[in-house]
Every structure is written in structure tokens, then in C-alpha cells.
Amino acid sequence: MLKGSAKEFVAKYVPQGENGLEKSGITKDLTKALAELGFLNMCLPAEAGGAALDEEPYLAVLGEFSKYEPSIAMEILLVNSVAASILSKFEDGLQALAKTGAGELGFIVSPPSPYARNSFHSDHVSLDAELSVVLGNGTDYMIVSDLDGRTLYVKDEIRFKRFPRPLGFRALQWGKAEAKKSQYESVGKGMLEEAFSSGMSRAVSSIALGIAETAIDKTIEYTKVRKVFNTPLKDFGPVAGAISRMKVEAELLRSGLAAQSVDAEILRHKALDLALDASRTAVQYHGGYGYFEAFGIEKLYRDSMVMKMMFGGVDQDLLLYRKTFRSDSGII
Numbered sequence: 112m113l114k115g116s117a118k119e120f121v122a123k124y125v126p127q128g129e130n131g132l133e134k135s136g137i138t139k140d141l142t143k144a145l146a147e148l149g150f151l152n153m154c155l156p157a158e159a160g161g162a163a164l165d166e167e168p169y170l171a172v173l174g175e176f177s178k179y180e181p182s183i184a185m186e187i188l189l190v191n192s193v194a195a196s197i198l199s200k201f202e203d204g205l206q207a208l209a210k211t212g213a214g215e216l217g218f219i220v221s222p223p224s225p226y227a228r229n230s231f232h233s234d235h236v237s238l239d240a241e242l243s244v245v246l247g248n249g250t251d252y253m254i255v256s257d258l259d260g261r262t263l264y265v266k267d268e269i270r271f272k273r274f275p276r277p278l279g280f281r282a283l284q285w286g287k288a289e290a291k292k293s294q295y296e297s298v299g300k301g302m303l304e305e306a307f308s309s310g311m312s313r314a315v316s317s318i319a320l321g322i323a324e325t326a327i328d329k330t331i332e333y334t335k336v337r338k339v340f341n342t343p344l345k346d347f348g349p350v351a352g353a354i355s356r357m358k359v360e361a362e363l364l365r366s367g368l369a370a371q372s373v374d375a376e377i378l379r380h381k382a383l384d385l386a387l388d389a390s391r392t393a394v395q396y397h398g399g400y401g402y403f404e405a406f407g408i409e410k411l412y413r414d415s416m417v418m419k420m421m422f423g424g425v426d427q428d429l430l431l432y433r434k435t436f437r438s439d440s441g442i443i
Contacts, residue, residue, distance in 0.1 A: 146214030177321025217249010
């Protein structure tokens, strides 16, 4: 039922044709529509007006939305997996979380990254900060880790400058942010980093698999009709073999996700790699058409690259290595 609702939502609210939402972006009206249908409060606690659903329907919705419009899946992820896990730790966070789940407030978050060029100056009352990269669906508040690893909930006086053409998930708001004499609260170290690493591995995997499955399906259909030397591409062994192996891997990972039979960190690692490989292959097999925005193939590749950078960087790889060798590994 939820899968069908996701498909119906995209058909009703997402512009069809070239670029989809990438030109218009995710508007306040679209966010409000997502909230009214319950997509933004699926995992929010009941005290914040949330449905507090189990993980299974949440993962199904993320996977389905990512097949049609990954930016919407990412917005749902940011609210249900990031805001929900962070704001509940703050004194007035549940009120802001309830309004976020209702589509009344939007927020930005600074993804943890060793390459971020952020600066902070704070006292017990206010905060001044400059953030080099943030993303989200509004600027009513901001979630960020300071240089000491404390997670900050910044409540007001946020200035945002949007990037004109980010690499991926272009329907979301990407840009730079400043906080000037902003009210804020802070909690212990590592909470935001935890949310972006192992805290939502299975949710990230579901989005990555949705992107991979769409790329694979589009490639299968195109290689049936695209001919080389008067022969369909699918009839060439290397082409059929590469696509078939990715299809099987996607089915195995999706089964592992549903059955919870695969370690979450390993699943995330494999799903992110598959999304990147499948979308890259789709671009290659579509030839020049793969680079045209109207075909929607290059968008999958861009989004998968951003997912890999956000959720599959060096820090996440080290977690996987540590799990494999049961000690710090791969550090040189």
C-alpha cells in the first residue's frame, strides 16, 4: 500500500519530463503534501506527533521513492532518520520535530566530512558559525557538529546561500550557511556522525538500491532496442553478463535488507557501490544519450556519486575494515 502511495504521489506532484524536480526544487507545497500523506513523520516518536512505524514500511517507502525521484527519498530520510534522532535530545526539540513532520518547518544539516571548512565561535548564549556545505528542505533551524564533535541545534538567525548547480539531489537545498548571534543548544559528541554512519545504514541502503534497480531496469530495456552491427546490445555476452550480474546482486541485497540477514554496514557498503556501478554502466551503455538530461540516466549517476560521498567515505570504509579484522585496519 505504501509503495503504491509513493508511486501515486510522484505521478501527481512531481513534474514529468526533463529533469523532473531538479528545475523547480522541492517546494514548501510539495513538502506539505508529503507531510499530509504521512511520509515525513513515519519514524517520528508519538510525542512529536509521529506514527512511530516499524522499519519495514519506512525502508519500502524510501526504496520506492528513490526509483522515481531520489531527492524526495533523501528529504524523507533527513526528517525521519536525522532530525528524529537528534532533536529528541534537546529541551524544545520535540516541538520543532512535530512541526517538521507536519511540513511547517524546514531545516538544513551539515553532513559530517573531514573536508568541510567550517568555523565556530560560541559562548553560553549565542553562536557564530560558517558552514561550507549544508543541505535540507528549509532554513528554520540547523543541525551541525562543531569542531569538538558536539551536535548543535541552531534555532535562528541562519543565513543561507544556495549553490546554483550542485552535483546530485538537486531538488534539495544545497549551499553555504552562516549563523550570526544565533540561539543554540548542544549535546554530547558524535551524535550527528553516528546518524550519518551506522545510525541509518539500512535506510541509506534502501535508497541506494532503488537508484541501482532503476539504472539496471533502464539499461535492460535500452539494450533490447539499441543495435550495434544490426544486433541488439543484449545479444553480446559481455553486455548481457554485466547487466545480469548487477541484477542478481540487487535482488540479493534487497532480500538481505528485507530479511535483516546481512550486517547493516556491509549492506550499506555494497548497496552504495552497486548504485554507483549500475548508474555508471547505464550511462556507458546508453552512449551519448546517457549524458542527456532528458533521458534521466546521468541524474542517477550524479545522485549515486553524492550518496557515496555522504555515506560511504573513508570513515565509513574504516568501520567496515574494523568489523572485518576486529581491529583498526586499512589506516595506511
